[in-house]
Amino acid sequence: MSIGKKKSEAEVKAGLDAGLAAGLDWKSGRVFAYAYDPGEDVRRVAQNAYAQFAYENALDPTVFPGLLQFEREIGAKLLNHLNAPENAGAIYTSGGTESCMLGVRSALRCAQEKRPRLTAPELVLSNTTHPAFHKAANYFGIKVVIVDVDAKTAAPTAEAIAAAINERTVAVIASAPSYAHGVIDPVEAIAKVCREKDIWLHVDACVGGMLLPYYRELGRPIPAFDFSVPGVESISIDLHKYGYTPKGVSFILHRDRNNQRFQRFTHTDWTGYTFVNQAMQSSRLGGPLAAAWAVLNYVGDEGYLDISRRMIADTDRLIAGIKAVDGLDIFGDPQFSMVAFYTTDGTDALVVADEMSMRGFQLQGQIGNRGLPSTVHVSLHQGNGRQIDAFIQALNESMAAARIHCASQTGGASELINDELIEHLATAEDPTPVIEGLFTAVGLGDGKLPERTAAIFNLLDRFPAQIRNRILSDFAGKIYDPSTAR
Ligand SMILES: Cc1ncc(COP(=O)(O)O)c(C=O)c1O
Incomplete structure (x- = not known):
């Protein structure tokens, strides 16, 4: 028996501070992935709400009706935001992956109900679709059919999607936008195909759902991607990314609330409490939900418009700066504030990402796939704006350093790999x-x-x-x- 000796409050705090210090300083504005900084006042509002509800549980709405009310109110806001009809539904989940998995789960069970003889179900998606959907397919026993995106636009065509659909298809996934390149799939054209073939269309708006409507309001040419498009059955939308709430909050939205029964799980054949789960988690965290409610209300349309206005200007500056670096270009046609750049002179883009990291800028290297080049991913949030000039300067230096590094690399670990080892x-x-x-x-x-x-x-x-x-x-x-x- 031992979980260790008791520590004092001061000792515990010192340990927590050390843990924080070990991580990246994302509040510096130099981290272009993972964390989305809303600024000091919103953080304070969120952290107070989180702390107030840290021990509450959204599992049982009869015990914690306050959390139920927060979930309903956030759900209503998101459904309005994404043009949902009256009978739509919204459920709180722990994050994008859970929302995506529940979209697939709903589509699968709906198809099984409509087509009782369905065996070997399939899911149609593209090679820019987030792995959360592969995970869903893996968990739920579905075969994935991958459609290659167009090598220039980095989006799948509706024709290619149509060709991949067959009588076993249970759902099609479209991204708004894709994480890797920030490109919005042609949702209207894909939805038309899905309606014709009576296939469930899930739109993954985990990253775009919160801010794209504001970008459109500010004049950006954002194509229709939400429930305004007939045929879109479900949408995943994260608050813990561009909603700027603390981690642990996403929603799965259904055009038809009745379809939520396909994701719900209930069980009564045991000796314990009546088990009714709306999502994959059973106990559901009160802290993130309360914090999300607080942030949405505190920031409001005015705040999100203001954030979007700044992010649009920052993104334009960032893209222009990247394009001006010798040997770099932007991949595809990003419509949001997530972009990917690639090299045009043979320098290894992944080495450029490493060099940026050595200069204090955290980006993500992305391995090439099915004819698409390796790229470096940049997710821009509203706290990055003040670092863009320094970013571009570091990028010029990183390109120069990467060229030297690549030229000097011979052999190394890669020499270990040969056909024999692979076999x-x-x-x-x-x-x-x-x-x-x-x-x-x-x-x-x-x-x-x-x-x-x-x-x-x-x-x-x-x-x-x-x-x-x-x-x-x-x-x-x-x-x-x-x-x-x-
Ligand atoms: C488009 C998209 N979908 C789904 C997810 C999964 O979200 P999470 O990391 O919150 O599970 C992500 C994460 O980056 C994403 O970008």
Whole structure:
């Protein structure tokens, strides 16, 4: 028996401060992914609300009717925001992935009800669709059919989607926008196909749902992507990204509230309480929900318009600055404030991301896929604006440094990989020792986190997907190994 000796409040605080200091300083405006900074006053409002409800539970609305009311009110706001009809429904989830999974779950069970003889269900999506949908397919036993996006626009065409649909298809996914390149799929054209074929269309507006309507209001040419488009059955929308609320809040919206029964789970055949779950979580966190309610009300349309106005100006500056860097260009036609750039002179884009990281700017390297180039992802939030000039200067330096780095790289860990090794990993009963050897070769022996990631991504890229996934999974197992803290 032991969870450790009691510590004083001061000792606990020191530990928490150290934990914070170990992470990236996203409030500096130099982190262009993961965190979305609303500014000091909104943070204060959110944190107070979060703390007030940290111990409440949205599992049982009869015990915590206040949280039920927050959920209803946020739901109503989001449905108005995205032009939903009267009979629409909205449920709070823990994040984008849960909302996306519930959209797929609803579509699957709806199809099973309509088509009782349906076997081997399929999900149609594109290679820019977020992995949350692959996860849903994996969890719910659905085969994924991937449509390649157009190599210039980075969006799928409705024709390609139509060609991928068959009698086993349970849903089609469109993104508004895609995470990787910030490109909005042609939702109207895709919805027309789905209506003709009576297929459920889920629009993933996890990143775009909150601000795209404001961008349109401010004159940006944002195509229709929400419930104003007939045929859109469900939408995932995150508040913990561009709604600027603390982490842990997303909503799954249904055009027809009756369809929520497909995602709901109830159970009474046991000795305990009556089990009714709206989402995948059972106990649902009160803190994030209350904080989201507080932030939406405190910021309001005026605040989100103001944030959007600044983000639009910042995005234009950012894109112009990136395009002006010799050897770089923007990929696709991003309509929001998430962009991806690629190199036009053969320099490894992933090395550019590493070089930016060494200059204090956190971006995400993205491995190329199915004919699309490797890119570097930049998610811009309203707190990044003040760093854009410094960003562009660092980007010029990073390109120069990356050229030198790439020219000086020979062999290294990538020399270890040959057909024999790949074959061995694919067929070995237990590939763990070989994978361990690879980790050691690239300097990740003791669950250490990598400083430069390009070499590792490029190494991974040389393996077939199945082995790549196994290596990633083993790596995750390594870094989450609690024995390092025992
Ligand atoms: C388009 C899109 N969908 C879904 C998700 C998953 O969201 P979460 O990380 O909140 O689970 C993301 C996350 O970045 C996303 O960008």
